[in-house]
Amino acid sequence: MKFLRKQEFKNMSKGVAITGMGIISSIGNNVDENYKSLIGGKTGITRISKIKTVHKDDIMVGEIAFTNQELEQQLGLSPDNNYSRTALLGVIAAKQAIEEAGISNINTYKTGLISATSVGGMDKTEAYYYDYLEDKAAQKYIEGHHAGDSTQKIAEELGIDQSLVTTISTACSSAANAIMFGARLIKSGQLDRVIVGGSDCLSKFTINGFKTLMILSDTYNTPFDENRKGLNLGEAAAFLVLESDKVVKAENKKVLAYVKGYGNANDAFHQTASSENGDGATLAMQKALKVAELSPGDIDYINAHGTATGNNDLSEGRAILRTFEEHVPDFSSTKAYTGHTLAAAGAIEAVYSVLALQNNVIYPNLNFKTQMKEFSITPQLELKEKELQTVLSNSLGFGGNCSTVIFSKKQ
Amino acid sequence: MSSKYHITSFCNIKNNTVSLNGSVIYNDENNDFLEFIKAAYKSLETNYAKFFKMDALSKLAFLAADVLLKNESLNQEEENNIAIVFSNKASSIDTDRKHQESIQNKEDYFPSPAVFVYTLPNICIGEISIKHKLFSENSFFIFDTFNPQHLLDYTNSLLSANKAEKVLCGWVELDGENYEAFLYLVTNNGTITHNKQNILKLYNT
Amino acid sequence: MDTLKQELKENIVEQLNLEDISVDDIDDNDILFGEGLGLDSIDALELIVMLDKNYGIKLTDPKEGRAIFESINVMAKYISENRTK
Numbered sequence: 019m020k021f022l023r024k025q026e027f028k029n030m031s032k033g034v035a036i037t038g039m040g041i042i043s044s045i046g047n048n049v050d051e052n053y054k055s056l057i058g059g060k061t062g063i064t065r066i067s068k069i070k071t072v073h074k075d076d077i078m079v080g081e082i083a084f085t086n087q088e089l090e091q092q093l094g095l096s097p098d099n100n101y102s103r104t105a106l107l108g109v110i111a112a113k114q115a116i117e118e119a120g121i122s123n124i125n126t127y128k129t130g131l132i133s134a135t136s137v138g139g140m141d142k143t144e145a146y147y148y149d150y151l152e153d154k155a156a157q158k159y160i161e162g163h164h165a166g167d168s169t170q171k172i173a174e175e176l177g178i179d180q181s182l183v184t185t186i187s188t189a190c191s192s193a194a195n196a197i198m199f200g201a202r203l204i205k206s207g208q209l210d211r212v213i214v215g216g217s218d219c220l221s222k223f224t225i226n227g228f229k230t231l232m233i234l235s236d237t238y239n240t241p242f243d244e245n246r247k248g249l250n251l252g253e254a255a256a257f258l259v260l261e262s263d264k265v266v267k268a269e270n271k272k273v274l275a276y277v278k279g280y281g282n283a284n285d286a287f288h289q290t291a292s293s294e295n296g297d298g299a300t301l302a303m304q305k306a307l308k309v310a311e312l313s314p315g316d317i318d319y320i321n322a323h324g325t326a327t328g329n330n331d332l333s334e335g336r337a338i339l340r341t342f343e344e345h346v347p348d349f350s351s352t353k354a355y356t357g358h359t360l361a362a363a364g365a366i367e368a369v370y371s372v373l374a375l376q377n378n379v380i381y382p383n384l385n386f387k388t389q390m391k392e393f394s395i396t397p398q399l400e401l402k403e404k405e406l407q408t409v410l411s412n413s414l415g416f417g418g419n420c421s422t423v424i425f426s427k428k429q
Numbered sequence: 430m431s432s433k434y435h436i437t438s439f440c441n442i443k444n445n446t447v448s449l450n451g452s453v454i455y456n457d458e459n460n461d462f463l464e465f466i467k468a469a470y471k472s473l474e475t476n477y478a479k480f481f482k483m484d485a486l487s488k489l490a491f492l493a494a495d496v497l498l499k500n501e502s503l504n505q506e507e508e509n510n511i512a513i514v515f516s517n518k519a520s521s522i523d524t525d526r527k528h529q530e531s532i533q534n535k536e537d538y539f540p541s542p543a544v545f546v547y548t549l550p551n552i553c554i555g556e557i558s559i560k561h562k563l564f565s566e567n568s569f570f571i572f573d574t575f576n577p578q579h580l581l582d583y584t585n586s587l588l589s590a591n592k593a594e595k596v597l598c599g600w601v602e603l604d605g606e607n608y609e610a611f612l613y614l615v616t617n618n619g620t621i622t623h624n625k626q627n628i629l630k631l632y633n634t
Numbered sequence: 635m636d637t638l639k640q641e642l643k644e645n646i647v648e649q650l651n652l653e654d655i656s657v658d659d660i661d662d663n664d665i666l667f668g669e670g671l672g673l674d675s676i677d678a679l680e681l682i683v684m685l686d687k688n689y690g691i692k693l694t695d696p697k698e699g700r701a702i703f704e705s706i707n708v709m710a711k712y713i714s715e716n717r718t719k
Contacts, residue, residue: 072538136549138520144529165520165571184579185571187520188551195568202586223525226532227545232679232696282566284513284558289546291675301564416546417555419567478672481653539687542679543650 033429034201034277035266038121038259040114040215041369042107043356044080044252048114053373056381057401061355063238063250071222073229076236079220080252080357082107093175100158102139105168107255108217109175115213116176119259120271127210127265130182132200133169133257134192134216136361140223168217172257176213187361189415190323191282192216194364197258197423198280204262211265215257215365224251224360231290233327239358241324241351242331242397244388249325252357256365258372275372278408278426279310285418291329296337298420299323299412303341306422312408314342317424319380319404321367321411322397324351325358334414335393350383350398364413364421371409371425378406434588435619437595439631440496442489442610447473449496451634462608466492475499477560484524484547485608487556490515490601493610494557497597501614505562511614512593513554513567514583517602520550520571553601565593575600575611577628584615584623600632639710649684650677662706678703690718 041048044062045055055062062080071077084092089106090099101109112131116124142159149156161167169185182203186196193216200214218224228234228251235248266273283305285298292299307314323334331351338346352370359366374380383397408426415421441448447455447469455472459465466488470480475495483491494513503509524547531540546552551569558567566587570579584596599612611632615623621631643657646666650673660671667673678699685691685702691713693699702712 140525140529144533147529147533164518164522166573182579186568187549187571188554188567188569189549199568199583202590206586208582222532223529223548226540227528227548230540230542230545230679230683232542232682232694282568283564284555284567286555286558286562286564288559288674289552289555289676297564305566415551416549417551417553418558419551419555478652478654481651482676539683541683543676546676 032205033263034204035261035263035271035273036258036275036277036372037261037266037271037273038115038117038119039256039274039369039372040111040118041254041256041366042082042110043254043359043366044082045355047084049118049369049373052369055355056352056370056373057379059382059384059401061238061384062252063354063357069220069222069225071225073225077225077234078238078250080250080254080359081220082253098158100162101171102159102162102168103141103219103253104135104137104139104217105162105171107219107253108133108168108172111215111217111255112172112176112213112257115257115259121259124177125180128181129178129211129213130203130209131169131173131176131178131213132184132186132196133172134186134196134361134365135165135168135218136187136189136192137218137221137224138165139163139167140221141219144222182209188419189417190358190360190363191413191415191419191421192361192364194411194413194421194423195282197277197364197368198282198421200260201277201280204260211259211261213257213259215255216362217255218253218360218362220251220253235326238385239326239354240385240387241322241326241353241383242335242390243386244390246326246328246331248327249353250357252359254356254359254362254366256362256369258365258368275375275425275427276429277423279306279312279424280422281305281309282419282421285420287418290416292333292414294333296333296340298418299334299337299414300340302420302422303337303410303412306410306424310424312424315345317347317408317410318406319374319409320347320349321371321374321409322349322351323412323414324353324383326351326353330414332390332392334412335390335395339393339395346395348380348398348402350381352381354384364411364423367411367413368423368425371411374409375406375425375427379403434585434615434617434623436621436623436627436631437614437616437619438497438500439613440493440610441634442493443608447492447496454496462606482543483556486521486523486550486601486603487547487553489603489608489610490553491556491560493601493612494597495560497612497614498561503561508564509562510565510594511563512565512587512596513557513563514580514596514598515554516570516572516576516580516600517550518571518573519602519604521548523604524548575632577625577632581623581625581628588615635710635714638714639706642706642709645684645688649680660706664705666703666705685713689713691716
C-alpha cells in the first residue's frame, strides 16, 4: 500500500509538455498572425457580415474572414461533405497544432483527442431547418448537428481511431476543462499524447440567446471598464498538443511550455450569473495553484476571462483580489481582440498564454477608459515586456462551471 | 485501483419509474414526461420551488441527484466535497429546439431568456450544485452511447487524486418523451465494488 | 387598472412557473424580487420580454427593469403610461 502510494505520487508529478499549437480566430488564421495582432493591438471585432440577423446593427462580433467554401478548399474536402463551420475551424486549428509538434505518424504513440464545443453543428441546422423535410441535399447536415460530430471529424482528419476521443460541453469553460482532462490523462500514464482544445462558430442561436440575456454590447467590448456594456460574441478554434516526458525525451521534442496546474469548481449560485464575490472562480484559482505547487506570488500574469459583462468582470475581479490579496499580478483580458469565443475560449487563451511565456510579453487590455468603482485593480493597458515564468488563465462558464489553468516555462 | 471504491447508492429514472438501489420508490401511468416528473417530485416531497423553472433535462437530473443526496444527510451550511461527472448523447437538444423555434418565428419573435439559459447540458449540474451547495469539480461529456469505462476511469482519478471525497456520476439523457437517468454515488464505503461490470449491471437494472 | 393588475398577476404566475403561488397570494404592494416572491435575474429578463410582447414596451437596459418590477402597483402604473398595444 505504501509502495503504491509512492508510485502514485511519482506518477502524479509527471510533466505535461505543450509541443504544438494551432489557432484560427478573428485576429489571425494561424499562431503567428494571432501573435502579431496581439502585440500590435489589432482587434478582430467588426459588424457581422456572414450571418443574416435582425440584430446586425445592434451587435458587433469577432468573425473569421474565410467563408465556409474557402475553408473547405483549404482542407481539400469534397463538395458532398457535411462539415459545420465549427468542424471546419476545428480541423484547421488541430492540423496546425500537429504540424508544429512535428507529428508525422500520429499512432506511433497512444494519442487521444478531447475537443470542446457548445455550438456544434447549429449553424447548419438553423440554415436548413425548414428545408430538411423536402430538400434531400440538405439532409446530410442532420448527422453533423450533434456536439460530438465536430470532434469525430477532427479525429478522422488527424487519423486518431484507436484511442480516447471525447467531447466536453461545459459552456464557456469547456476548452479549459479539455486541457485539464488531457493533462490528467498524461500524468496518470493513460495516454502518451493528447490533442486538446475547442471550436465554436458564430450562429443565430447564440446571438439571439445572448441577446435575450441582454449581455451583448452594441459596440466594442471593454473588459474591466466601469462603463462596460457587455460582450461581443466571437468564433474561433484552437488546439494544443500535450505530450508526456517519455515522448518529449524519445523524440527530442522542443517544449513550448508546460501545463503546470489546473482547477475546476462550481460557483453553486445561478444558472448563468456569477456569484457576487466570485466563489467558484476563487476556488478554481486556489485549486490550480495547489496542483501547480505554486503560491499566488509566483504568478506573473493573469489572462482573465474578462468578458466585459457587468457581472463577470466584477465577480472575477473580486475573485482575483481574494486569491492574490494585495499582490495582484499584471492582468488583462484578450476578449477585446477576439470577442467571447465560448467553448473555444479556454484554448484560444491557452495559446495566448503560451505565446506570452515564449515572448515575455503581457498583452494590453484594449478599450479600457474608466476605472471600476468597486475595486482599485486596473488591467495592464499597454504592451509590456517582462520576464515571465508562469501565466494563469481563467475560463468561467454558465452552469457555474469555473476553471483555471496555469502554464509555466519550466517543468 | 478500481477495487478501492464502492458504489454507495444508485438511482434510475425511466419508463415512468423512479427507483433507488433497485427498489421502486415512485411509479405512475402518465404519458407525458413533464407530468410524470412533476408528480414524482411531489410524491418524493422535494420542496424546492426552483424545480418548476427548470428545463426537462435539469428536472430529470435534479430529481435523480436529489433522491441520492437526500440519503447522504448533507450539512447544507457546509461545503460538500462531491464532484459531479455526467454524460449523455443528446446534449441539451430538447431545449435547444425550443430556443431555435422561437428565434425562427418571424411573426412571433420573442425568444425567452429562461429557455436559452438551459441550452447547455451542464446547466443541470449547476442546478444540483446550487441546491446542495457543491462547489466541487464538475464536467459533462458527450458520448454516442453509455460509456462505463470512461466514467469509471474519470471517477477513480478524481478520488485517488483527492479532488473529491465522493463522486456523483452517470448518464442523463432526454429528448422529447425519450428519457433515462442513471446516477450513482461513488465513495469509500459500500458493498458494491466500483468496476465496469457493476456499473453496467446497475445501469441495466 | 384592476383588470391590468389581475392580468399581470396571471402572467407572472404562468410565465415564471410559480407553481406554488396562486394569483390571490400576490398583493398589489408585494415586493416581487429578492425576499418577496423570490424572483431572480432571469425572471426579470422574462418580464422584459413580456412587456415587449404584451404591451409593446421595449426596454434596452436590464437595470431599468429593477425599478419597474418593484411591485404589481408600480408595474401596472408604468405599463398604463407607456403601452403601445
